[in-house]
Amino acid sequence: MASMTASETEDTGLTSLLYDPKARGLLFQILLLTAVVAFFAWILDNTITNLASQGKKSGFGFLGETSGFAILTTLGTFVMEARAGVATYFDVFWIGVINTLVISFFGIIAATLLGFLMGIFRLSNNVILRGFATFYVEILRNIPLLLQIFFWYFVVLRALPDKRASGISLGIFGEFPMNVTGLYIPYPLFLEGFSSVVWTFIAACVLAWTISWLAKKRQEATGRQFPSFWVGLLIITAIPLFAFYQMGGPLELEAAKFLNVGDPILDANGEPTGRTASKIKAGYIAGEGGVIKPEFIALWLALALYTAAFIAEIVRAGILAVPGGQTEAAKALGISPSITLRKVIIPQAMRVIIPPLTSQFLNLTKNSSLAIAIAYPDLVSIFAGTALNQVGQEIEMIFMMMMVYLIISLGTAAFMNWFNARMMLVER
Amino acid sequence: MTFKYALGALSAIGLALGAGTASADTLADVKAKGSVQCGVSQGLPGFSNQDDSGNWTGIDVDVCKAVAAAVFGDANAVKFTPLSAKERFTALSSGEVDILSRNTTWTMTRDTQLGLNFAGVNYYDGQGMMVPAGLGVTSALELDGASICTNTGTTTELNITDFFRANKMGFELVAFEKADEVVAAYDAGRCDVYTTDRSGLAAQRLKLADPAAHIVLPEVISKEPLGPVVRQGDDVWFNIVRWTLNAMINAEELGVTSGNAAAMASSDNPGIKRLLGTEGNFGEALGLSNDWAMQVISQVGNYGESYEAHVGANTPLKLNRSGSVNALWTNGGLIYAAPIR
Structure with a gap:
């Protein structure tokens, strides 16, 4: 040691700078940064040169041009009011974004609910529930997602009746007819005065929240409990219903209305036109009611069922990660099993569950790009598929798409990080 | 498909890194590799399809084999890359394939904006519609409100949209990535109509549960000249592909077949002598050997032979050639090649 110190003191300033960990670190950082910047500059320059030499267009001017193709009716086309031959490529882009968000949103909700249920079932003392959950998880997470998507799509198609009939009717009053072209739902028409019902609902929510907050305060101060959940539920349902009435x-x-073969065809004012429906005219009458397409249903089923299998395992792991002493301690204090689960186990398990759960949400969002296989018009299908083939500007369009997935994923991650921070144990 | 989107991104990078070398001198690259990389469909009987033993066959495959025969004197020096409709142009412009011979329609947009060149037409097609016979429809004009299944990333989506808009009819378009799913969904009753090129309808109906229960409507709603495609900006390679196709067509016109090509080389007809390389230096002008067309015809055959072997009346597709637009121009069709002189 002594000799080393001696040799260091003899060195010039430059050598000692090289041995200084801070300066050395900085040097390598700068070198790396230069290399990375140079690499990307080289790629960019190469790309521009090649595109120019191939005579390809570049830039984002294509977004304002009219696209000439029709897109399957979905929430995206409904929101963007897209019509074939009028919609621009930018509209097509937004239709894709909306459809991707919609499938991800509903997929995440269904996968989370089912996943938590299956995760809890896997730890159940009931052999049948436990066995079923184990079977579910082992089957669904071990079959490739694309196959599952095809399976559900063709199961949905083959199981449903012909489009010439209103088909099977779901719902208590048969208000949800379903056939091979989709699940038909009544379309709500809001009449005058509906806004006051909405406002009443918001007020009821605030009231319920206030009661639960006061009840919590009182419980903390006096220890007396109040059934704030049930009271809140009553307030949120009863008051808006009364206002509605x-x-x-x-x-x-x-x-949604359907024509059978031979039914009279009515004109726009509901007057008979004197013609009757031939076979091609029979089926759903466009423009009335709403429809959920089988492509959406199949993709949603496949994504939710597949991701739920992974979430179930995460939930199981989370619950098992809570030491058994916690349950025993709660029991010793005379706390009931359901309150033990809600107030002792789950809050601690959530710390373990949330980070991997976030990854599953992101996976589901990205997996939704498999939609193209079964004709659901998501971003990859219509923008990177149809639109890219018409426009041919891979770099701009793939870049836009990557940005969308990046923003969706970062947004989901940010939300989950916020949620995670809230669920962390408050250490005193 | 997640990996498709990764593939797109990769191709974009590939375009950045590789295209500079790939597009400049394709012939040299091909010679260095020892084989022609040919982009084909994922399975369209008669055009490009794998048989039971895994060999690619079809009239589009024959174009690639002919180019390999012209360049290397060996029709088997070809490697095939199956491409979906939406991958094909990216694969070509990124240099992943040297020729795209995948029932691709020649349109102005593709020719002028995608950085591609169409080297000719090897099949004149048109878009048609197939419906179940039980639907009771005899004309496409009765299809108001129909659900239509098709492929994504093709001109068929545009044509069908134009047709229904022009006739003020409503419709629903269900667009799948791969033809197999289109057929399966149509067979399952998801759609009333299956639309694609008429040659494609003839090929895909063989996959239906009951091919006889479906009819092709008489309307042809578009012009679909199909042909091989190369990258723009490499005229040497473009000329090789164009003149290989022309040689096959000229051979049919001159009566040269794979069977008699060797004997015809000593023919007195100067046209045949120029084609087969016993007169003039046409092969060298292309950067190839003078027997280039001889190799093409003796190993792959002339255009008529290729047609009859893969899509003609005696194949499952039963696309009768005589009287159709795909007959030789001397028989009243559109198949015509510039002369070799």
């Missing part, structure tokens, strides 16, 4: 029911449901 008072306003004279300001909501009409426009049901």
Whole structure:
């Protein structure tokens, strides 16, 4: 040691700078940064040169041009009011973004609910529940997602009746007819006075929240409990229903209508046109009611069922990660099993569950790009598929798409990080 | 498909890194590799399809084999890359394939904006519609409100949209990535109509549960000249592909077949002598050997032989050639090649 110190003191300033860990670190950082920047500059320059030499267009001017193709009716086309031959490529882009967000949103909700249920079942003392959950998890997570998507799509198609009939009717009053072209739902028409019902609902929510907050305060101060959940539920349902009744029911449901072969065809005013429906005319009458397409249903089923299998394992791991002493301690304090689960086990398990759960949400979002296989018009299908083939500007369009997935994923991750921070144990 | 989107990104990078070398001198690259990389479909009987033993066959495959025969004197010096409709142009412009011979329609947009060149037409097609016979429809004009299944990333989506808009009819378009799913969904009753090129309808109906229960409507709603495609900006390679196709067509016109090509080389007809390389230096002008067309015809055959072997009346596709637009121009069709002189 002594000799080393001696040799260091003899060195010039430059050598000692090289031995200084801070300076050395900085040097390598700068070298790396230069290399990375140079690499990307080289790629960019190469790309521009090659594109120019191939005579390809570049830039984002294509977004304003009219796209000439029709897109399957989905929430995206509904929101963007897209019509074939009028919609621009930018509209197509937004339709894709909306459809991707919609499938991800509903997929995440269903996968989370089912995943938590299956995860808890896997730890159940009931052999049948436990066995079923184990079977579910082992089957679904071990089959490739694309195959599952095809399976559900063709199961949905083959199981449903022909489009010439209103088909099977779901719902208590048969208000959800379903055939091979989709699940038909009544379209709500909001009449005058409906906004006051909405405001009443918001007020009821605030009231319920206030009661639960006061009840919590009181419990902390005096230890007396109050059934705030049930009271809140009553307030949130009863008060808006009363308002709805008072306003004279300001909501009409426009049901989807169907023609059978031989039914008279009506014109726009509901007058008979004197013609009867031939086989091609039979089926759903466009423009009335709403429809959920089988492509959406199949993709949603496949994504939710597949991801739920992974979430179930995460939930199981999370619950098992809570030491058994916690349950025993709660029991010793005379706390009931359901409150032990809600107030002792789950809050601690959530710390373990949330980070991997976030990855599953991100996976589901990215997996939704498999939609193209079964004709659901998500971003990859219509923008990177159809639109890219018409426009041919891979770099710009793939870049836009990558940005969308990046923003969706970062947004989900940011939300989950916030949620995670809230769920962390408060250490005192 | 997640990996498709990764593939797209990779191709974009590939375009950045590789295209500079790939597009400049394709012939030299091909010679260095020892084989022609040919982009084909993922399975369209008659055009490009794998048989039971895994060999690619079809009239589009024959174009690639002919180019390999012209360049190397060996029709088997070809490697095939199956491409979906939406991958094909990216694969070509990134240099992943040297020729795209995948029932691709020649349109102005593709020719002028995608950085591609169409080297000719090897099949004149048109878009048609197939419906179940039980639907009771005899004309496409009765299809108001129909659900239509098709492939994504093709001109068929545009044509069908144009047709229904022009006739003020409503419709629903269900666009799948791969033809197999289109057929399966149509067979399952998801759609009333299956639309694609008429040659494609003839090929894909063989995959239906009951091919006889479906009819092709009489309307042809588009012009679909199909042909091989190369990258723009490499005229040497473009000329090789164009003149290989022309040689096959000229051979048919001159009566040269794979069977008699060797004997015809000593023919007195100067046209045949120029084609087969016993007169003039046409092969060298292309950067090839003078017997280039001889190799093409003796190993792959002339255009008519290729047609009859893969899509003609005696194949499952039963696309009768006589009287159709795909007959030789001397028989009233559109198949015509510039002369070799």
